[in-house]
Amino acid sequence: MLPAPRTARQRMIELLTGARLSSHQLAQMLGLPERQVEEHLTHVVMTVARDRSRRFVLEPASCPDCGFVFRDRTKLTRPSRCPRCRGEGITAPRYGIDPSSP
Ligand SMILES: [Zn+2]
Structure with missing residues (x-):
C-alpha cells in the first residue's frame, strides 16, 4: 500500500521549518495556486500558534x-504600492x- 498523501498544510509546515519562503515559492513547491497557499497559510499560522515548541515568523x-518596511501590515498578501x-x-x-x- 502507498503511504497516505500528506495534506498541503502538513507539507507547508515541513517546507517552512527553518526556511523563509514567499507564498509564490510555496505555490511552486506545492503545485498549488498562490491564492490557495495564502488560504492555507492562515491555518498554518493558527496551528503553529497553538504549538508552544514552534513559532511562525513573518518577514514583512x-x-x-526607499527601504520602507511594511511592519504593521497584518494581512499575509503583498502590498501593491509603497506608501512612501x-x-x-x-x-x-x-x-x-x-x-x-x-
Ligand atoms: Zn518606497
Whole structure:
C-alpha cells in the first residue's frame, strides 16, 4: 500500500521549518495556486500558534526603492504600492517556522 498523501498544510509546515519562503515559492513547491497557499497559510499560522515548541515568523514586505518596511501590515498578501515613494517593486513577504527559544 502507498503511504497516505500528506495534506498541503502538513507539507507547508515541513517546507517552512527553518526556511523563509514567499507564498509564490510555496505555490511552486506545492503545485498549488498562490491564492490557495495564502488560504492555507492562515491555518498554518493558527496551528503553529497553538504549538508552544514552534513559532511562525513573518518577514514583512519591503520597498527596495526607499527601504520602507511594511511592519504593521497584518494581512499575509503583498502590498501593491509603497506608501512612501509610490514604488511598485515591493518585495513579497516571506514566511518561516522556527523552534521557540527556551
Ligand atoms: Zn518606497
